[in-house]
Structures are given as structure tokens and as C-alpha cells.
Amino acid sequence: MSIQYYEKERIFALNTPHTTYLCGIAAQEGFLGHLYYGKRLEGISGAPELFRLEESPFTPENNDRDRVSFFDAFPFEYSSHGVGDFRESSIKIRDEGGHSTVSPVYESHEIRRGKEKLPGLPATFAKEDEAATLVINLRDPATGLKMELSYSVFENVDAITRSVRVVNETKAPLYLEKVMSCCVDMEDQGFDILTLHGSWARERHMERKSLGHGKFGVSTVRGESSHQEHPFLALLAKNADQNGGEVYGFHFVYSGNFLAQAERGQFSHVRVVMGICPEEFCWKLEPGEAFQAPEVVLTYSGEGLGGMTRNLHDLYRNHLIRSPWLHKKRPILINNWEATYFDFNEEKIISIARKSAKLGIEMLVLDDGWFGNRFDDNRSLGDWYVNTEKIRGGMGHLAEEINKLGMKFGLWFEPEMISPESELYRQHPDWAIAVPGRRPGRGRNQLVLDISRREVRDHVLKMVFDVLHSANIEYVKWDMNRPLTDLGSAALPADRQGELCHRYVLGLYEMQERLLQEFPNLLLENCSGGGGRFDPGMLYFSPQIWCSDDTDAIERLMIQEGTSLLYPLSCMGAHVSVCPNHVVGRSTPFATRGMAALAGTFGYELDVTKLSEEDKKMTSFQIAAYHAFNNLIREGDYYRNASYLENHLYDCFQAVEKGGAKSLVFYTQVIGQPARHSRRIRLMGLKAEADYKICTVNLDREELLTDTGRVMNGDLLMQAGMNVERLWGDFQAKLLYLEEVRA
Numbered sequence: 001m002s003i004q005y006y007e008k009e010r011i012f013a014l015n016t017p018h019t020t021y022l023c024g025i026a027a028q029e030g031f032l033g034h035l036y037y038g039k040r041l042e043g044i045s046g047a048p049e050l051f052r053l054e055e056s057p058f059t060p061e062n063n064d065r066d067r068v069s070f071f072d073a074f075p076f077e078y079s080s081h082g083v084g085d086f087r088e089s090s091i092k093i094r095d096e097g098g099h100s101t102v103s104p105v106y107e108s109h110e111i112r113r114g115k116e117k118l119p120g121l122p123a124t125f126a127k128e129d130e131a132a133t134l135v136i137n138l139r140d141p142a143t144g145l146k147m148e149l150s151y152s153v154f155e156n157v158d159a160i161t162r163s164v165r166v167v168n169e170t171k172a173p174l175y176l177e178k179v180m181s182c183c184v185d186m187e188d189q190g191f192d193i194l195t196l197h198g199s200w201a202r203e204r205h206m207e208r209k210s211l212g213h214g215k216f217g218v219s220t221v222r223g224e225s226s227h228q229e230h231p232f233l234a235l236l237a238k239n240a241d242q243n244g245g246e247v248y249g250f251h252f253v254y255s256g257n258f259l260a261q262a263e264r265g266q267f268s269h270v271r272v273v274m275g276i277c278p279e280e281f282c283w284k285l286e287p288g289e290a291f292q293a294p295e296v297v298l299t300y301s302g303e304g305l306g307g308m309t310r311n312l313h314d315l316y317r318n319h320l321i322r323s324p325w326l327h328k329k330r331p332i333l334i335n336n337w338e339a340t341y342f343d344f345n346e347e348k349i350i351s352i353a354r355k356s357a358k359l360g361i362e363m364l365v366l367d368d369g370w371f372g373n374r375f376d377d378n379r380s381l382g383d384w385y386v387n388t389e390k391i392r393g394g395m396g397h398l399a400e401e402i403n404k405l406g407m408k409f410g411l412w413f414e415p416e417m418i419s420p421e422s423e424l425y426r427q428h429p430d431w432a433i434a435v436p437g438r439r440p441g442r443g444r445n446q447l448v449l450d451i452s453r454r455e456v457r458d459h460v461l462k463m464v465f466d467v468l469h470s471a472n473i474e475y476v477k478w479d480m481n482r483p484l485t486d487l488g489s490a491a492l493p494a495d496r497q498g499e500l501c502h503r504y505v506l507g508l509y510e511m512q513e514r515l516l517q518e519f520p521n522l523l524l525e526n527c528s529g530g531g532g533r534f535d536p537g538m539l540y541f542s543p544q545i546w547c548s549d550d551t552d553a554i555e556r557l558m559i560q561e562g563t564s565l566l567y568p569l570s571c572m573g574a575h576v577s578v579c580p581n582h583v584v585g586r587s588t589p590f591a592t593r594g595m596a597a598l599a600g601t602f603g604y605e606l607d608v609t610k611l612s613e614e615d616k617k618m619t620s621f622q623i624a625a626y627h628a629f630n631n632l633i634r635e636g637d638y639y640r641n642a643s644y645l646e647n648h649l650y651d652c653f654q655a656v657e658k659g660g661a662k663s664l665v666f667y668t669q670v671i672g673q674p675a676r677h678s679r680r681i682r683l684m685g686l687k688a689e690a691d692y693k694i695c696t697v698n699l700d701r702e703e704l705l706t707d708t709g710r711v712m713n714g715d716l717l718m719q720a721g722m723n724v725e726r727l728w729g730d731f732q733a734k735l736l737y738l739e740e741v742r743a
């Protein structure tokens with residue numbers, strides 16, 4: 001079993017194929033402390049030594065004078081509140097007397113096979129023989145509060161997950177004001193910290209900086225994981241790069257408010273905490289009630305960022321995404337949003353479908369504007385019935401017409417929203433999230449529905465289900481276009497208003513779960529004004545998420561680099577759109593746009609009836625490339641060779657078939673090179689002993705592959721590199737295909 005308890009040493013060892021995580025019970029008081037996380041260990045003898053701290057005597061009970069300095073230095077697995085550890089606490093309560101101290105000590109533990117579900121929450125899963133779980137029960141002796149720490153260890157991936165369940169075993173109600181899902185106290189190695197930042201149309205740009213003293217955290221209180229911050233952080237040894245060096249990744253499986261923070265304290269320690277953001281959170285627990293906190297994924301890589309990336313990709317593909325579509329080639333879609341916005345009718349949609357079908361596009365997705373009185377974005381969210389002025393024959397008929405063309409049909413919804421100008425609002429004004437006496441702020445002229453309420457969820461889902469049952473709809477795009485503000489629920493009592501944001505997320509998860517139960521084969525794509533809710537929580541429900549409203553091929557290099565740092569390419573919604581691009585106004589070659597979209601789920605978001613003959617032809621070449629290579633892109637290993645975000649000149653990454661026999665190299669020359677020379681790029685993930693033939697994948701002409709006649713050894717390609725020819729002009733893409741030459 002991958003989890004072992006060493007009774008004499010009172011130490012728990014959690015082993016994945018290449019990593020070990022050690023924690024143990026220390027001192028006569030039984031504090032649970034962290035000992036080690038890193039490369040897999042062959043033995044643990046003497047590990048308790050590591051608890052000895054120079055800064056203070058390790059005798060808190062016998063020497064009360066030093067108790068506080070002990071608390072402020074000990075490497076806690078779950079930090080206390082208010083008793084002398086002045087670093088970030090993991091938990092905070094308010095009891096009947098108004099007091100908030102908690103000091104957890106070890107009580108018991110249990111080791112189980114497999115991994116249990118987290119009630120109401122998305123989480124990684126594993127079969128009995130694929131994971132083991134350690135539950136350590138901690139208790140605060142003074143109040144009786146119980147904290148169950150869960151650690152699940154995967155047999156085949158270098159990842160560990162942690163979560164916490166808090167049980168009110170005290171005699172009175174209490175308020176949980178803060179509950180982190182994990183706390184890891186590490187030795188400082190002079191770390192850098194890596195996080196992902198952005199805004200609408202500029203999501204998940206990587207940012208790396210030195211971790212100084214004090215706290216550095218990213219968080220959101222927007223009610224969704226957000227465009228601005230990402231529920232992730234990594235600590236990197238200074239020398240860590242794509243190929244080498246130590247990297248610790250922490251990723252939160254949650255879609256709402258979060259805090260991800262690293263703190264470098266007065267001694268050589270770094271504390272990482274991750275959990276629901278304490279701001280806007282307060283949960284009442286009656287005696288006997290429990291609160292389940294969401295899960296954090298931890299991964300250690302001794303092989304740099306690339307190792308972290310591939311650990312997470314494998315974990316998510318094998319142990320998080322549940323969709324029957326996960327390992328399937330997704331239908332190439334065309335979405336009408338950028339083609340028509342709100343200005344369409346049935347004829348227009350069918351004419352787009354007709355042209356698309358001829359080009360080999362496999363599914364038409366009807367975006368915003370098909371329902372209620374939705375002629376613009378000022379109205380009708382919540383009125384999920386067909387607008388028969390636009391779709392005259394009804395949805396069933398439209399789907400039939402599309403199906404007759406040999407295409408699937410998909411539909412857009414935004415179920416969590418309500419327009420003040422809607423039937424739904426007229427009937428149920430109290431269903432919008434709002435504070436009595438305060439006019440709630442509008443975002444895109446809409447309000448957020450209080451889906452913490454069962455009756456609201458039931459009502460909206462019924463409308464959505466009725467539409468989905470009325471037609472052959474095989475795909476749904478579930479959108480969410482504004483953050484939560486003016487937090488107030490008409491259904492919650494005063495002392496439970498602090499529960500709204502988390503109840504909202506639980507409501508969202510429940511709605512998507514019911515949708516998938518009703519339509520098990522549905523291809524669900526999540527979306528939030530582009531990529532405002534791209535997180536592991538949503539991936540549990542949908543195998544793909546719309547990456548960004550910015551479809552410009554160059555902006556996408558940075559957005560998709562940050563996204564693919566954590567998520568498999570098969571998750572990233574990516575489409576070819578028209579130029580000048582609707583968000584940045586840039587014009588890029590059709591082939592470059594095609595390559596950017598091929599690195600994701602692939603599809604089109606433009607009016608094909610207006611495409612030039614040349615672009616139409618190129619569409620079919622891109623489609624041929626998709627069919628030829630999507631298996632490799634979807635299932636392969638991802639390697640990052642060069643970053644445009646870093647060098648401001650060019651971008652390069654690879655998809656490599658597991659085992660290394662085949663690889664695609666995606667190269668974009670963003671800025672034309674002034675001098676006449678080629679560029680040398682070191683490839684990765686190939687077999688050192690094998691020779692590879694190098695072909696060009698043509699995205700702009702009929703012949704799919706052109707053999708360059710070059711054959712090169714894998715080790716040479718990885719150590720010395722490959723020359724990439726100079727391309728003519730800015731924004732030029734080159735897709736190469738390498739295949740092992742077998743004798």
C-alpha cells in the first residue's frame with residue numbers, strides 16, 4: 001500500500017511512484033507536524049529528528065515560557081488559531097462565547113483502500129487499487145471540535161490530494177469562519193512562486209517571482225474562480241525550468257472564492273495554505289453537523305515545470321474528468337456567436353450549417369439569442385423558451401434540419417442568470433441575489449440567480465430540460481457572464497448569509513450533476529465570459545471549457561500556455577475566428593489561427609458563408625489535420641520548448657505520443673526575424689536512441705504531410721536541437737510532425 005504508518009516513530013509515509021510525503025505526531029501533546037515532501041525516499045529512520053527546532057526548546061509543556069515561540073515555528077500539518085502560531089491559521093471558529101481559538105492535536109487515524117467521494121463536491125476519483133486514503137482525526141481538546149484530514153495517494157500518478165471535514169462535536173452551535181483545505185509547512189529553499197493572472201480576454205498569464213518574506217497570496221471573492229486569479233500556486237526552486245529542478249504545485253478543485261497563499265516566516269519556513277476564501281465565508285454548524293471542505297491537489301516534480309504539467313494532465317485525464325467524451329475525438333464545431341451575435345434567424349443558421357457541412361464541420365452550436373425576447377443583451381435571461389420570431393419552426397425543427405445535413409446540433413444556455421427585464425424576474429424578483437434596500441449592481445445588464453435555493457434550481461433546470469428534450473441537442477455550452485455582488489439571499493436567515501457563496505457553488509455543482517444524469521451522453525462545455533471559470537471543479541462536469549473570448553491567435557499563445565501548464569490540451573476550447581480579430585483588431589494568417597485552434601478542442605466561430613474561397617479551402621485542410629492528429633494532441637504528453645510570453649519573439653510546444661514514437665511540434669514565429677538565419681529549438685520527450693523523420697503538416701494546402709527528407713536522432717534533437725527555418729513575416733505558424741523511423 002502506498003500509505004504506511006510507522007508505529008514506533010509515529011510517522012505516516014505517503015508514497016507515489018516518484019514522491020514521498022512524510023508527516024507525523026510530535027511531542028507529548030500530539031501535534032501533527034510536517035516532515036518532508038519531495039523525491040521518493042527509500043527509508044525513514046530518524047525522521048522524527050527533523051522536528052527538532054533550533055529556535056526554541058522542543059518542550060512546550062515543560063517550559064511554558066517558550067510555548068509561544070514553539071507554536072510560531074513548528075511545522076504544523078493543520079495550523080492552529082489564536083494560541084501563538086502567528087502565521088496563517090488553517091481554521092477559525094466563533095463559538096457561543098464569541099471565542100475563536102483552535103489548537104488541533106492528533107486523536108486517531110485510519111488507512112483505507114481507494115478514495116471516497118466528497119459529498120456535493122467535485123473531486124478526483126480512483127478505483128480501490130489505484131489509490132489509498134489516510135484519514136487523520138484531529139481534535140481541539142478545549143472545545144471538542146473535530147477535524148478529519150484526508151490524504152489520498154495515487155498509485156500511478158505523482159499526486160496527493162488533501163481535504164478536511166470539520167465536525168461540530170461541541171455541545172453548542174458554532175460558526176466556522178475559515179477552513180483551509182490544506183496547510184503545508186516547508187523548509188525554505190529560496191523559492192520562486194508561480195501563479196496565473198489575467199482579466200477578461202487575457203486569462204491565465206503565467207507570472208513568476210521571488211518569494212520574499214511575508215505573505216504572497218492570490219484570491220478571489222467574485223463567486224467564481226475568475227479571469228483574474230487562478231486557484232493555483234507553485235513553489236519553484238530557483239534553478240527550476242521546464243526540464244529540471246524542484247517544483248511543488250498546489251491546485252484547488254473548486255469553482256468559487258478561494259485563497260492560495262505562500263508565507264515566508266521569520267525562520268526558514270514557508271507555509272502554503274489553500275482553501276475557500278475566508279472573506280465572504282461563515283458557516284453555521286449545529287452540534288453534530290459537519291462541513292466538508294473541497295480538495296487540493298498537490299504534486300511534486302523533480303523534473304521541473306514540465307514534470308508538474310504532465311503529472312496534472314495525467315491526473316485530470318485519468319482521475320478527474322468523467323465525461324464519456326474524454327477520450328473521444330470531439331465533433332468539429334461551428335459556433336454562430338462571432339458570426340451573427342444576436343442578429344440571426346433560422347434561415348441564417350441553416351445557411352451557415354449548410355456551408356459548414358460541405359467543409360466537413362460536424363456540429364453547429366447556436367449561441368446566445370435564441371430564447372425569450374433576447375434581441376440584445378439587456379433582457380430575457382431566465383426565459384428559457386424558444387423565440388419563435390427567430391427560430392420560426394421551433395428548436396426541434398431546427399435541430400432536424402441541421403441533423404439532415406449530417407451535423408450534430410448544440411445550444412447555449414446561461415442558467416445561473418436573470419435579467420431584470422424578463423418574465424422570470426417579474427414572477428420572482430426575490431430569486432435574484434440582492435441585499436434588501438440596496439439596488440444590486442448590474443453586470444452586462446443582468447443579475448445572478450440565487451441557485452443556493454432548491455426551488456430556483458428546480459425551476460431553471462425544468463426549463464432547460466424541456467428545451468433539451470424538445471430537440472436532438474447533443475452539446476450544451478453552459479455560460480456564466482457576471483461575478484457575484486450584493487451578496488444576499490432572500491431564503492437564508494441572518495446568521496447564515498455568510499454561507500451564500502459556497503451554497504451557490506454547491507447549487508451549481510448539483511445543477512450540472514442533474515443535467516448529466518438526465519442526458520448522460522451530452523457533450524458539456526463550460527464557459528464564463530470566456531475562461532472566467534476554468535478550474536478543476538468544472539472539469540469534473542465538462543471535459544472542455546471555453547478558454548477565452550479572445551480568439552486572436554497571438555493572444556491565445558499566452559492564454560493557452562498558462563492554461564496548458566495545468567490542463568490537458570483536450571480541455572481547452574479553441575476556435576478559428578475572422579480577422580481583424582473582434583477583441584484585439586489584429587490580422588493573422590488563417591493557417592496560424594488554425595494551428596492555435598488545433599492545439600485545443602478545435603472549431604470555428606465565424607460566418608462561413610462569408611469566407612473567401614482560399615480560406616474555405618484551408619478550412620478543409622485544417623479539418624484533415626484535426627482528424628489525422630487529434631488523438632495525439634488529446635492523449636499525448638505536453639512539452640513546452642519556448643514561451644512567447646517570456647521571449648516576445650516566438651512560441652513552441654510539443655504534443656508527444658506516450659512512449660515518444662511520434663510528436664507534433666507547434667512553432668509560431670510571432671515577430672519576423674530581421675536576419676537571415678534559422679532558429680535552433682531543443683525538442684523534448686523523444687526516445688534518445690531512435691531516429692525520427694521530420695515532416696511538415698500543411699495547413700494551407702491539400703497535401704497533409706510533406707516529408708522534408710530530414711532524419712535526425714532523438715537525443716540529438718533533444719540535446720543539440722532542431723533548426724526551424726526562417727519564416728516570412730510576422731505571425732507565421734509551422735506545424736511539424738516527427739515519427740520514429742523503424743528499421
Ligand code: GLA
Pocket residue numbers: 337367368412479481527528529530546548549
Ligand atoms: C460569453 C461567452 C461567449 C458568448 C457570449 C454570449 O461572453 O464567452 O462565447 O457565448 O457570452 O453572450
